[in-house]
Amino acid sequence: MDLRQHHLRDLELTTQQDGFTLRWQQRLILRHSAQTPCLWVGTGVADIDMFRGNFSIKDKLNEKVALTDATVVKESAGWVIRFTRGDAVSATLRIGADEEGRLMFKLNNDATSHNRIWLRLAAQPQDHIYGCGEQFSYFDLRGKPFPLWTSEQGVGRNKQSYVTWQADCKENAGGDYYWTFFPQPTFVSTQKYYCHVDNSCYMNFDFSAPEYHELALWEDNATIRFECADTYIALLEKLTALLGRQPELPDWVYDGVTLGIQGGTEVCQQKLDTMRNGGVKVNGIWAQDWSGIRMTSFGKRVMWNWKWNSELYPQLDTRIQQWNSEGVQFLSYINPYVASDKDLYAEAAERGYLAKDASGGNYLVEFGEFHGGVVDLTNPQAYDWFKNVIKQNLIALGCNGWMADFGEYLPTDTYLHNGVSAEIMHNAWPALWAKCNYEALLETGKLGDILFFMRAGSTGSQKYSVMMWAGDQNVDWSLDDGLASVVPAALSLAMTGHGLHHSDIGGYTTLFEMKRSKELLLRWCDFSAFTPMMRTHEGNRPGDNWQFDGDAETIAHFARMTTVFTTLKPYIKQSVAQNAATGLPVMRPLFLHYEDDARTYTLKYQYLFGRDLLVAPVYEQGRRDWSLYLPEDTWINVWTGEPCSGGDVSVDAPLGKPPVFYRAQSEWASLFATLKNI
Template sequence: MKSQRTDIKGIELITSDDGFTLAYHSRLILRHSSQSPCLWVGAGEADIEMFRGNFSIKDKLNEKVALNQATVVAQPQGWAIRFTRGDAVSATLHIGIDSHQRLLLELKNDAASHNRIWLRLAAQPEDHIYGCGEQFSYFDLRGKPFPLWTSEQGVGRNKQTYVTWLADCKENAGGDYYWTFFPQPTFVSTQKYYCHVDNSCYMNFDFSAPEFHELAFWEDNATLRFECAPTYIDLLEKLTGLLGRQPELPDWVYDGVTLGIQGGTEVCQKKLDAMRNGGVKVNGIWAQDWSGIRMTSFGKRVMWNWKWSSELYPQLDQRIPQWKREGVQFLTYINPYVASDRDLCEEAAKRGYLTKDVNGKDYHVEFGEFYAGVIDLTNPEAWDWYKGVIKQNLIALGCGGWMADFGEYLPTDTVLHNGVSAEIMHNAWPALWAKCNYEALEETGKLGEILFFMRAGYSGSQKYALMMWAGDQNVDWSLDDGPASVIPAALSLGMSGHGLHHSDIGGYTTLFEMKRSKELLLRWCDFSAFTPMMRTHEGNRPGDNWQFDSDAETIGHFARMTTVFTTLKPYIKDAVAQNAKSGLPVMRPLFLHYEDDAHTYSLKYQYLFGRDLLVAPVYEEGRSDWTLYLPEDNWINVWTGKPHRGGEVTVDAPLGKPPVFYRAESQWAQLFQTLQRL
């Protein structure tokens, strides 16, 4: 037995007669032997069916072969390793350093017929794993596989619940723990390295085994990048250096709540007056039905024809500047699809700007009792035209922002202008949609003034999606699809490089006899006061839900919590600026600042809001107290002023006083003390 040890720029490759090990800055990345190979290749045929953004995904696998032999060849800037199995099957791995000194692994199947790769990265049993985009059910991903495919998040998202069963029976919409609008092939290990995959194909990251992580790629190639750092904060700075960072938010975002209102100009005015007269700090009106409405069995839907409906919103062009002078922005709604029965779709079709079917005809997607064409964002002319729609119909109208919805519905059997398979483009689509919105702002000089927020995303969304929201939670208390699910969603997204996140106050999805209760709305309002943005939503069936103006007590509650939020404005702005500068998320897992506290690595329902506030939202019905964990530090209860040193504590948690603590040594301590008097 002979061995060879080579070290280049932090990469250590040790070869032997039976295999090799690859380490990067003392982290073992690959371990290969003939008995325990690290690479498999194969051939499969994807069986992907979409129904209203819900996907059934199967693989008709024809072959999966372990490549147990490895031949290492030194190259000027690294190595090439040829993996083989006999004479017929092979693949090549290139190991090197990219232009920013990251470890670079480039895999390629040698046979044209092989379109599947399985790579096993070395792991330690004690590792914790975070990231993979926005994960709603789990924060530490260790112990489970996570398929990565942008889709609807699912209703219920837990196969053990009655709601999920009902949604599955109705239209395969129940979902599971890994269903997400924003998947991403990026994970952070507690060995303090990140792994990011450049591809956009369907992938499955399986963290179940104690000794390895198996990454599966439905493609014939894969490019992986790794970086290490001494701290998680440093590591996130490196990761966001690769992916991009969000700019700072418009200043008006911190001046109160954005009220989700539908029904027309006078309804907006009436509700705005009622809230302001009740002492509520209001920064905006978000009217998603600005372009009109379409009633379906699901509930009230927006008319997908992105023009101001002067019939539903008379004199809106006059009211917008009036509201703006009063410090109230007007926000609207758009998505990358156009209703098949409306004139924008007709115009796009005439210009050839819609994606096609295999016969060259325009592709129309069923969205729930109506159809819509898909704007082909890979067509430069269609791209410019749709940016023009945003500029002319939203920005020129005076909108202060909008929800840039959807992005996850790209069918895999549509044909795109750029010639790339829609199966490969599917995950990348939301990031393209984000870039389209971003460029519309950039080219009109409105960056920093106008805000758009998104639910769908992928690698690259970090640079272009100004703000994420958590999507369509149920109006119930469920762990996997209620208010609790928003917390791991924000934390996992922060560990994936996107540090700005908020949610619909009160949730959205109102199905199967669900009705938003007053308590749920108020608890969600409490939680949202300690996020970067407060915004309400009526839900898809507004009449079934308790609303922000349903009674005087609710209005008073919003008055209190928006005062809390606006009082914290300088602190939140500072945290957002840190995110823009270095990628440190606004809502942070506790271990970012308490690395030596082993307990913090398993916490998914509490977080640090900036450096100095610890928040543990109440997410169970009927509670008047709450138990949480404080890492060792000098903590002060925001509402009582009582000091705590650390450990598990139980505190009173009435409505309007969610469990929140601040660090006694914080430079913001004087600001935090003022909250006790509110």
């Protein structure tokens, strides 16, 4: 018996007089009757408008039909169900197992005019739901719909906030709770199964109803996979076996903070000297303006011409060698667009490597007072050309890493070389961009030595994006777009199969009179010491923000917290290795290890860092104490050495001592005990 046939034994399809039920490993997956159908089909025309990565999306729906009747036919490979409504409307669902034994649905509209599908999966009122990519406002997704479309994350991301209102008024940029760089049609249920949709079209996963989850797809077909497990850890191992896993990080990542610096070679050297003289452990310099600067009303922007700017960065090639000999890496910046007024654009245009507009000309995207061409990554020659740009202009220069920015801006009215609609390619674009970077490392033998980090993602990013970062948080204390939002972002990505995540220390977006305070920078530094990577960012308006070298106290704070981070190096490396081997994320929801504790399923602002550290970042201004929840275990306060058995606790939480506990039974207990003396 092959694997497919073996797993079909776990599939139970029971027909009734006017419908059927489908169970998979004792989980009810589909429930259908004429009165409560599980499938609708229809016809719609997408109305999608983009402005600087912010999307307005509407559906001009012409028809939506419930398919009330179902005819079930058993076949050797599974079942075929034909759904109908009268004689005119029908769809076909094939149910079987894929080559690895996963439950697989293949759903097709029978009429070519129907390009919309709504499928209702059975649910229980008490279910919790996690995943759907990187979600910043909610970790448990139950009770809300989540449109899945990669875009800018939005400024503020809460329609009740003044900042969001201002951003919406200015350029529709305020966003909402579901706006994200990294959406993905994958969710995990507390019934201990995952559901993954292979498609990349616009989708809306609605978890509002108590008895079902409705998956809406703007396409005429869908491939959906399910797997079950006895534990969440085993379930994530299965999910990441399907999607892929990140490789281990370069060893230098654990050796301190990567300093985000702009302004040229000597500015980098000066700030590096200042921080190292102050006792800060520095593993690298990240200079995003290595290719030059473009000043706009938004602030200081990078020149999108991916070549070393020797005027701003004289002797950079030799300085990189010097820094490397001192244990300091140099990181740069790139994205998949080329500025229309620069020579890389001219080269790409001459070779026909840019995505086209309706008239056959090169499609130009307005990025905020300048335009960029879209390198057509579906064109194999363009893809290889841009991969060589990475190899020759970044890797050969000596860059040990870079920010692989953007990926979410693909306009839906552009025309691509592969002939696939840009509406369908839009969500797939970030993973294609990740693959281009990944292959540049692989083909130069640098995978494992060089790090690139991305904000945009989708299905496939697990294989190719070696590190995610949380994007462009506001330099404020807001729950939906400030320091706090990074925690559910990391946890939701963890439940979507991507276990490596970090953020800009202090946030990035500086608009509408917001300014990064010293306290916010220090609290973010505290938090980042308990993530897989520490990296700062000046922000889009550096002069308005408190910086890492703002005063002696700030430098001393970074010295202490980078010492904490580097002390934890062997422990973090072990957790990263677990992620690479089994898909067990580094920043973990508490319920992964405390399944029987109901409280852990609703916690979104605290996490386990590896197996044995519990972290609850302080994310409110002016606080010097903090309350958190500890599941039943024997916990030790990292900073005081005091034991605690669990439950709701309140602790002192001064700057530099974020609430962190370790398990007394941990094999790393002696290492953790040294932290209180730092």
